[in-house]
Amino acid sequence: DAGVIQSPRHEVTEMGQEVTLRCKPISGHNSLFWYRQTMMRGLELLIYFNNNVPIDDSGMPEDRFSAKMPNASFSTLKIQPSEPRDSAVYFCASSITGTGIEQYFGPGTRLTVT
Amino acid sequence: RKEVEQDPGPFNVPEGATVAFNCTYSNSASQSFFWYRQDCRKEPKLLMSVYSSGNEDGRFTAQLNRASQYISLLIRDSKLSDSATYLCVVNTQGAQKLVFGQGTRLTINP
Numbered sequence: 146d147a148g149v150i151q152s153p154r155h156e157v158t159e160m161g162q163e164v165t166l167r168c169k170p171i172s173g174h175n176s177l178f179w180y181r182q183t184m185m186r187g188l189e190l191l192i193y194f195n196n197n198v199p200i201d202d203s204g205m206p207e208d209r210f211s212a213k214m215p216n217a218s219f220s221t222l223k224i225q226p227s228e229p230r231d232s233a234v235y236f237c238a239s240s241i242t243g244t245g246i247e248q249y250f251g252p253g254t255r256l257t258v259t
Numbered sequence: 260r261k262e263v264e265q266d267p268g269p270f271n272v273p274e275g276a277t278v279a280f281n282c283t284y285s286n287s288a289s290q291s292f293f294w295y296r297q298d299c300r301k302e303p304k305l306l307m308s309v310y311s312s313g314n315e316d317g318r319f320t321a322q323l324n325r326a327s328q329y330i331s332l333l334i335r336d337s338k339l340s341d342s343a344t345y346l347c348v349v350n351t352q353g354a355q356k357l358v359f360g361q362g363t364r365l366t367i368n369p
Contacts (some may be wrong), residue, residue: 187359188358188359188362193355193356210289236302242355247293247308248305250304252305253302
């Protein structure tokens with residue numbers, strides 16, 4: 146069975162450029178989560194969706210970050226413009242709402258902004 | 260104060276030893292508790308849920324102390340393959356999001 150799919154796996158970009166990260170959740174899962182992980186701050190929830198609707202975006206660091214979920218099988222996290230402090234691993238996770246909260250994580254996108 | 264706090268380690272123990280980690284949480288309304296495992300440069304994966312009565316899964320035992328608001332994980336007869344970062348995770352009733360601790364890094368030495 147396919148797990149959560151993320152692309153790209155690695156992204157290196159220059160400060161000021163737009164970055165788009167992509168996620169395909171597990172089929173049948175109706176909740177999707179975007180996390181960011183750094184050594185200093187650990188794993189932080191940025192935003193999550195239930196049934197394609199954003200429920201809590203309080204973790205989004207600033208207006209440079211935006212996320213969309215146009216349908217049940219696809220989500221994007223966009224950073225525009227990117228800054229060196231955005232360098233991190235970005236994970237997408239999915240789950241079935243109301244089933245006990247286990248979340249399945251994708252392999253992550255390692256972003257480096259120079 | 261962080262909502263979930265863990266000793267970051269690193270813990271270095273010999274193969275076959277028993278090792279235990281604790282984690283504390285600040286929100287008394289927390290209802291669900293988990294341990295996730297994260298291997299180096301990989302994604303976190305659920306290791307086990309933590310139940311009020313305590314629970315065991317092979318060499319792993321998880322305990323919950325609601326009065327003191329801490330969770331523990333005990334690993335017996337540790338294997339080289341247990342080397343990883345162990346993340347303490349808490350969920351608050353009515354909220355779907357999980358709050359992750361910083362993780363405790365464990366290295367099992369031959």
